[in-house]
Amino acid sequence: MDRKRAIKQLNKIKNLAKEIRLAADSWEEDWKTLIAILLSARTRDKVTIPVAENLFNKYGSLEKLATANYHDVKRIINSVNYSNVKARKVIGCAKMLLSLYNGRVPNDFNKLVELPGIGRKSANVFLAEKGYDRIGVDTHVAQISRKLGWTKHKNPALIERDLERLFPRKMWREINWILVRFGQSYTNKREKNLLLEKINQIKD
Structure with missing residues (x-):
């Protein structure tokens, strides 16, 4: 070619x-961008975006999301595919961002793919959204x-x-x-x- x-x-x-609008677009904080990308896997963006908005309205900070109840998160994100798995990944990702990176999302591929629910595609989409x-x-x-x-x-x-x-x-x-x-x-x-x-x- x-x-x-x-x-x-x-x-x-x-x-x-x-x-x-795609799932990675227009979030005011990096952690929200990353969580929205996580939720969007195998799910249409038009479904993901309102689900992510509802999740962030309920848990407005990474600290609140990290201590969220699994069943509450699963109920909120129920419209996305694999919501039972993603609920655990969302909470786990929030916890790891706080414990390892003081709540900041690393702009490093190798560190991103170590986070729960973040694979190669999700890491690259996040980095591209950040201008990399x-x-x-x-x-x-x-x-x-x-x-x-x-x-x-x-x-x-x-x-x-x-x-x-x-x-x-x-x-x-x-x-x-x-x-x-x-x-x-x-x-x-x-x-x-x-x-x-x-x-x-x-x-x-």
Whole structure:
């Protein structure tokens, strides 16, 4: 895949994507951004955002969240997938942020992935939101990247590596943002595939 062609394709996708708030967007504190990203795993952002808002209205500080009752948290986040597991992860993540980092979220990939509920994709999405050059590979990123021939892999770490090689570093943190918005803008599979077929015809 030629870099110039891939950049043209990504820019076209960006123009087609609708302005949709994602789970990582617009939180005033880093810990809220991280917890919202944790909650968004395998859950639509339009479901995650109001759930996260309700959670933060109930527990307005990291200290309150760290001492929250598991069943209360599970009840509040019940609309997200795997709420029983995520409730424990949310409380555990809050506790670890307080005990290890004085309530501050580290801007370090290796430290982030040690937190409960934070894997490779979530850590990269958080860092990209903070302005670091990282690529969060979720389902949308993986599917679209394979469809356009940017990668042949299914393993997120290998997809991430291929995208880093293909796109200039200054574009990395936009990739998840663009592809997820596009994926959520066109929920009809046929419509999305037709658009991607047209985008795939873009030449250098």
